[in-house]
Amino acid sequence: MADNFSDLINESLPAAPVSHYNFPALIFGILLIITVTAGNVLVCLSVYLEKALKTTTNYFIVSLAFSDLLLAVLVLPLFVYAEFQGGVWTLNMTICDGLMTMDVMLCTASIFNLCAISVDRFIAVSIPLNYNRKHVDYRQLILLSATWLLALAVASPVIFGINNVPNRDTRECKLEDNNYVVYSSVCSFFIPCPIMVLLYFGIFRGLKRWEETRKAKLRSSIEACRKLQRSSVVGGALPPMMGTIPGALPMPLPRIIERDLAQSRMDDSGDYIQQEIPYPRQYRENSVPTVRFNQQQVKKRAKINSRERKAMRVLPVVVGCFLFCWTPFFVVHTLRALCLMCNIPDALMSTVTWLGYVNSALNPIIYTMFNTEFKKFFKKCFRSCC
Structure with missing residues (x-):
């Protein structure tokens, strides 16, 4: 009887509060917010302040950095708060719906920005003569606007109350809504990512063809210079010239051409450089006119300059990191919506979500490591600050 009475008392008393706060998630989340904010603010400021960084590609990168920055300001603090509470949501459900809207919109904007970058680069490789490298034209404005409008369209059902289900x-x-989970995952990830991969495949095929064509032109230019020199030595007189050699050389000096051919790159210095073809000493002593070349004409003949090829190397790294960070989340997220009988642990869902958010901190690091212009600006900022 005594035992039954004590059990009754214990059942009537409120349960003792159990500490379920996730302090590691709080510390990691704060560090992630600081890293994402600082890195992406630096990217935006660098393009705004540095004239050399005001290029078309970098405007798309600023749009990507801006979406990551908004993610750090509007989404990550509330997500860290929920993780710190052990995954229990204690705030108003209106705030929850706002959080879900911004989360879907900004993650979608990030991948759409990467897709827009790949489209822009594909156009630059396919029709380089009609591509504006320095100023944003209407086509690029349409691409930038479409990324944000489409991202808003994907997230809009949450705003209009699709989360208000019975017994929530x-x-x-x-x-x-599981149907919306599948719809948003397909629109935000499973459609744009294959498009990006195909575009980059086409870009690198175009670059490979361009390199082969350039090397062939370099070889023919080398032979033209050598024949010109041999004919001038044997004939004893310099052949008549019209100020240039047929088929202007990508790099005028044969020695530089051969070095350039070995390194598979072009010099990207100066808008106009007067360069000379060496002739035998007797002609130089008699002050024979030298052949001069306009570097601007050389650049017009080239489809892509070396600065753009550097950007081409960094962008696939950005895309690769994005796919590595977000693919597990979208796979697990979609699987949980499609397979209602599958028991997906909360710890796994939390881990893949954290992995996706880490991508927002990786992009500025990638720019620093692989992009020379960004690296120079960051070093200059750190030197002035420190």
Whole structure:
């Protein structure tokens, strides 16, 4: 009887509060927010302040950095708060719906910005003569606007109340409609990513063809210079010239041409450089006119300059990191919506979500490591500050 009475008392008393705060998630989340904010602010400021960085590609990178910055300001603090509470949502459900809207929109904007960059680069390789490298034209404005408008369109059902389902659990903040989960995942990830991969495949095929054509022209230019020199030595007189050699050389000096051919790159210095073809000493002593070349004409003949090829190397790294960070999330997220009988642990869902957010901190690091112009600006900023 005594035992039954004590059990009754214990059942009537409120349960003792159990500490379920996730302090590691709080510390990691704060560090992630600081890293994402600082890195992407630096990217935006560098393009705004540095004239050499005001290029078309970098405007798309600024749009990507801006979406990551908004993610750090509007989404990550609330996500860190929920993780610190052990995954239990204690705030208003209106705030939850706002969080879900911004999360879907900004993650979608990030991948759409990467897709827009690949489209822009594909156009630059396919029709380089009609591509504006220095100023944003209408086509690029349309691409930039479309990324944000489409991202807003994907996230808009949450704004219009698709999360307001019957018997909604107010202790958990998530997307409630499984059909919308599949729809948003397909629109945000599973359609744009294959498009990006195909575009980059086409870009690198175009670059390979361009390199082969350039090398062939370099070889023919080398032979033209050598024949000109041999004919001038044997004939004893310099052949008549019209100020240039047929088929202007990408690099005028044969020695520089051969070095350039070995290194598979072009010099990207100066708008106009007067360069000379060496002739035998007797002709130089008699002050024979030298052949001069306009570097601007050389650049017009080239489809892509070396600065753009440097950008081409960094962008696939950005895309690769994005796919590595976000693919697990979208696969697990979609699987949980499609397979209602599957038991996906909360710890796995939390891990893949963190991995996706880490991508927002990786992009500025990638720019620093692989892009010379960004690296120079960051070094200059750190030297002035420190």
